[in-house]
Structure formats: structure tokens, C-alpha cells
Amino acid sequence: LAPGAVLLHGFAQAEAAALLQAMEQLIAQAPLRHMQTPGGYTMSVATTSCGPLGWVSDPHGYRYAAHDPHTGQPWPAMPDCLLRFAIYAATEAGYPDFVPDSCMVNQYLPGNKLGLHQDRDERDLRAPVVSLSLGLPATFLFGGLQRTGPTQRYRLAHGDVVVWGGPSRLAFHGVLPVADGDHALVGRRRVNLTFRKVG
Ligand code: MD6
Numbered sequence: 787l788a789p790g791a792v793l794l795h796g797f798a799q800a801e802a803a804a805l806l807q808a809m810e811q812l813i814a815q816a817p818l819r820h821m822q823t824p825g826g827y828t829m830s831v832a833t834t835s836c837g838p839l840g841w842v843s844d845p846h847g848y849r850y851a852a853h854d855p856h857t858g859q860p861w862p863a864m865p866d867c868l869l870r871f872a873i874y875a876a877t878e879a880g881y882p883d884f885v886p887d888s889c890m891v892n893q894y895l896p897g898n899k900l901g902l903h904q905d906r907d908e909r910d911l912r913a914p915v916v917s918l919s920l921g922l923p924a925t926f927l928f929g930g931l932q933r934t935g936p937t938q939r940y941r942l943a944h945g946d947v948v949v950w951g952g953p954s955r956l957a958f959h960g961v962l963p964v965a966d967g968d969h970a971l972v973g974r975r976r977v978n979l980t981f982r983k984v985g
């Protein structure tokens with residue numbers, strides 16, 4: 787995609803059913819919810835997390851926290867198959883030392899979108915982000931280091947993985963509204979899992 791950023795088409799195809807099952811167990815313990823943004827909006831995308839640190843947004847800002855504010859409990863442990871998958875994908879993309887301590891789940895129903903943003907709440911910006919797409923396809927916008935710069939469009943389909951770091955780590959990116967459809971394995975939704983090294 788860009789220096790430091792790789793799209794691995796279909797990389798998760800074979801494992802998708804097992805990864806999805808692990809995700810379903812996770813959301814049974816830490817339900818998907820619509821976070822509030824610091825700007826006063828409610829996100830259309832529903833999120834949850836697993837691993838030692840989970841991403842939280844509320845009117846006070848964005849941050850990573852050890853506890854789920856919804857349940858008051860620590861976030862569920864990162865399932866082994868998800869952890870191993872993220873390490874494998876990062877290694878394949880040229881980041882052999884990646885060990886994530888956070889996995890965020892984003893669920894998009896048809897029409898849901900994610901505005902252009904940077905991922906900059908992680909302390910260690912040398913580590914890449916590994917992103918796994920499951921279910922309905924989406925159009926991913928990938929820009930530069932300025933919000934107003936040009937963006938490229940990529941189609942992310944079931945089983946696709948994006949790994950990015952290095953010079954692209956702070957690139958602006960977003961997701962256009964997801965078109966309606968019904969995926970044989972995942973149903974009427976797109977699920978994106980992002981793995982990070984936060985601490
Ligand atoms: C998504 N992904 O694909 C949203 N962020 O649904 C992200 O926001 C993202 O895919 C950082 C790194 C990879 C990503």
C-alpha cells in the first residue's frame with residue numbers, strides 16, 4: 787500500500803472460522819458497544835477489546851485501559867489463536883518482533899462507516915498494527931500524514947489482512963459506509979480486528 791504497509795489478500799481465509807469463533811466467545815464476555823467520542827458523537831461502529839489493554843473512548847477522550855468500563859472487569863484474555871495469528875501475519879509482513887497486548891474488535895452493520903483518523907494513542911509507535919477483515923467487504927481509505935491529503939481506495943474482503951507500521955504508522959485512514967449484503971460465514975456485517983502493541 788505504502789512504505790511499511792502491506793495488504794495480504796486472503797491471508798486469513800483458511801483460519802477464518804476459528805478466528806470468528808474466538809471472537810464470538812470474546813464478545814459474550816465483553817459485549818460490543820457504541821462508544822461516545824470526545825466530540826459528543828456516538829460511534830456507529832460497535833467495539834470491544836481483549837488482551838491486557840483495551841481501547842476506550844468517552845467524552846473525556848481516547849485511551850487504552852486495563853478494565854472494560856461496561857463490565858468493570860479486566861478485558862478478556864486474548865485468545866491464543868488470535869494472538870498467534872497476529873504474530874504470524876506481522877512476521878509475514880516484515881515485522882518479526884511484534885507481540886500485541888491489545889486486540890480491538892469493530893463491528894460494522896450495513897451503512898456503518900469510520901471517519902478518517904490516525905491511530906496515535908499507542909505509546910510504542912514503532913510497532914505496527916495488524917488488521918484482519920471478516921465478513922462483508924468494505925472500501926478502505928488510505929491517505930498520507932495530513933488529513934486533507936489525497937487518499938487511495940482499497941477493497942478489504944473476508945480474510946484480508948493489512949499490516950502497517952514504519953513510515954505509514956501515522957497515515958490517515960478510514961472506512962466508507964459498508965454496503966448491504968449477507969456473508970455466508972459472518973452474516974450481515976463486517977468485523978475488523980486490530981492488533982496492537984500499546985504498552
Ligand atoms: C477497519 N481499521 O478496517 C478500521 N487502524 O475497520 C482501522 O482503523 C485501522 O485497519 C489502524 C491500523 C489498521 C486498521
Ligand code: FE
Nearest residue numbers: 903904905959
Ligand atoms: Fe485506525
